Amino acid sequence: MIGSLRGAVLERGADTEVLLEVAGVGYLVTVTPRTLAELEPGAPVFLHVHHHIREDTQTLFGFLRREERATFQILIATHGVGPALAMAILGTHTPMALVDIVTGADLASLTLVPGVGKKTAERLLIELKNRLNLPMLDPIGAAHNGVANSTFGDVREALFGLGYAPDEVRDALRELPGGGDAATVLREALQLLGARRA
Numbered sequence: 001m002i003g004s005l006r007g008a009v010l011e012r013g014a015d016t017e018v019l020l021e022v023a024g025v026g027y028l029v030t031v032t033p034r035t036l037a038e039l040e041p042g043a044p045v046f047l048h049v050h051h052h053i054r055e056d057t058q059t060l061f062g063f064l065r066r067e068e069r070a071t072f073q074i075l076i077a078t079h080g081v082g083p084a085l086a087m088a089i090l091g092t093h094t095p096m097a098l099v100d101i102v103t104g105a106d107l108a109s110l111t112l113v114p115g116v117g118k119k120t121a122e123r124l125l126i127e128l129k130n131r132l133n134l135p136m137l138d139p140i141g142a143a144h145n146g147v148a149n150s151t152f153g154d155v156r157e158a159l160f161g162l163g164y165a166p167d168e169v170r171d172a173l174r175e176l177p178g179g180g181d182a183a184t185v186l187r188e189a190l191q192l193l194g195a196r197r198a
Contacts, residue, residue, distance in 0.1 A: 002027075002049050003049055003051070004046065004048055005027055005029065005046070005049055006044075006046045007020045007021045007022035007027075007044070008043065008045070009040060009043055011041060012041060016031055016087070017029070017030055018031055018036060020045065020047065027060060029047060029049065029062035030059060030062065030087065031047075031061070031062045031063070032068075032087055033091050034090075034091060035062065035063065035068075038064060047063060048064070048066050049063075050063075050072055050073060052076075059083065067096075068090060072087070072090060078124070078128060078131060079127060080123065081124070084115075085115055089113050092112055093109070093112075093113070094157070096160075096169075097109075097156070098132065100156075107125065110125065154182045155173065155189055156169050158186055159172075159189060164193060168193060169189070169193075172192045173185075
């Protein structure tokens with residue numbers, strides 16, 4: 001079983017497939033559109049890999065972050081969720097955003113995933129509620145530091161968009177004082193993250 005690959009990107013396909021060369025061997029790896037956008041041809045890369053084996057085929061699914069692979073594995077272990085749907089979910093929502101969606105029973109956000117209708121979303125919310133409880137995906141609770149969970153969800157997404165890693169974001173948000181709207185929390189988080197990187 002292949003658990004990870006370290007090599008160089010040879011080609012990026014249009015259909016979320018990347019050709020990764022490792023020690024002279026080329027591996028075709030399926031990734032999400034978000035991951036594909038971060039992989040530059042010729043650049044070195046390390047991918048966490050899920051090696052999916054079926055009777056008639058083998059597929060490698062690659063992820064830049066460990067928590068993405070963990071979430072993918074939780075998703076495909078859920079009734080009615082195959083690898084294609086799991087990748088569509090991760091292509092639409094980050095792992096932490098997915099935790100927030102399930103915690104808040106946010107049906108509308110889940111139906112943003114291509115191929116997920118209202119009935120499928122309702123079933124997924126029920127089935128994932130007790131599955132997405134990994135420590136690395138632990139959401140900041142609704143009453144964390146007196147700030148609404150939705151506020152922290154908005155701030156997390158903004159910080160991810162600015163290029164901060166999930167571990168950095170989670171640790172920073174846990175240390176913030178309570179109170180404030182999303183703009184205030186984001187400003188405080190950026191100050192804290194900036195100080196840590198200085």
